[in-house]
Amino acid sequence: MRTPAENAQLALLLEVTATPKPGNVDRDREYPDLRFEHFMTGAVGASEGLRMAAAGEPIGESFERAVDGMADQRGGNTQFGALLLLVPLVRASGTGELTPEYAAEVVGETTVADAAGFYRAFEHVDVGISDPPDEMKALDVRRGADAIPELEARELTLEDVLAASVERDGVAREWVSRFSRSFEIAERITSGEGSVPDRAARAFLEALASEPDTFVAKRHDEATARGVTEAARAALRGDADPDALAEELVDAGVNPGTTADLVAAGLFIALEDGLTV
């Protein structure tokens, strides 16, 4: 019987194993400087932070510890977004039950100290981030711990901080919407057919087809993100080969990382719900 922290780690490993996941590192594809083994190593390093979350330690501290451990490899940011989804979900599972309602409670109970932990996490790894809106400049996450006095002055909790990014960030959206897409992906994985990685790859393609990936929108632009969504739809309809799309996106360096994060969260929920591998 695996613990919630172990299932979270397994979710990270299964997510990167699933192939094809167009644009992302998977069992068959990688980037020269961001390779499959960096994700393995990131998943191992994150384990202590995930255990902290399951034990009910503060969310911000658990997240910072998970990111710090994750970053102990040469690939850089492998699973920052996935951990930002997993930490509250693991805490929900470890301290109560893994339901959208209780996960929302966990989010609602975050504090200013949790927000500070989140900011500190940015000091451990470079995360692809776009410029914040003007009113949030003092709270640019790239300031790391330097932004903490401002957080405290404004009394912003981690929920508040993420709520401010809802427009631009698919992970933040999950935080304020009861992790609705994560639970939906879990459902699709549970009811899917074939091996767990095959189900996860299918769920990835479906999620990519359903909404533009916010990481692609940030790194490139909205049009690119919409183009990827269209391409994923074509692949789902059978009008394009998912493997060919995977090659094309990796060659273009277009990496729908937020969708991958959602799949990791969905895998975790499905595993906690009894999915066997």
Added chain:
Amino acid sequence: MRTPAENAQLALLLEVTATPKPGNVDRDREYPDLRFEHFMTGAVGASEGLRMAAAGEPIGESFERAVDGMADQRGGNTQFGALLLLVPLVRASGTGELTPEYAAEVVGETTVADAAGFYRAFEHVDVGISDPPDEMKALDVRRGADAIPELEARELTLEDVLAASVERDGVAREWVSRFSRSFEIAERITSGEGSVPDRAARAFLEALASEPDTFVAKRHDEATARGVTEAARAALRGDADPDALAEELVDAGVNPGTTADLVAAGLFIALEDGLTV
């Protein structure tokens, strides 16, 4: 900074990632019922037992716990032999230092209770085992816990039990020879070139070429094991393509599992020694 238990888990993950590893499951090859994700899941499940070993809990109990956790997936025995190497090495690293001398001390200090834990581990998973010699019939590991009274009557420690299998089992040989091949493989991985999985794949081929794999000898016969060694030598000389050999052995169901176990142990030693991924 990863703990010894985390590095052991990472070693298991990197071992199965490394490709080509002729005949074994790796990132590019698998068997219909023994797939890549079963190894991921086995590595996650083993983590609690590995932590117990690092904390100085009894070797037999730690090993049994690791195997029990490993077995929580549908592939069956993924990493029994690798864990039998890793548990004493993790304990050495966690409680003293990871040297051949101290690892030998750890082995020398095993008890009859440790042997009992080892036998119990066989109740959690089917392990490919050949018939024991006549004088060991009462101690056939397939008897599981039923053999424990006999172990106790003969006052056999885990070291004694493994010493009795030295002829037929390359993992047992490591236990009584200061883990010499594991340390040698670590050396090769550390001084190798390229990514860690590439180094591990190379070390696997070299190890396969240097001694017949005892798992192949047990499952098939000595001649098959020698044939695989010859084929690995040809691949190292450049007279054969390692990828083609990998295809051929997987198609024939010839799986040099003991050599893979040794590579996992070598990866662990190299990681503890500071190898970065």
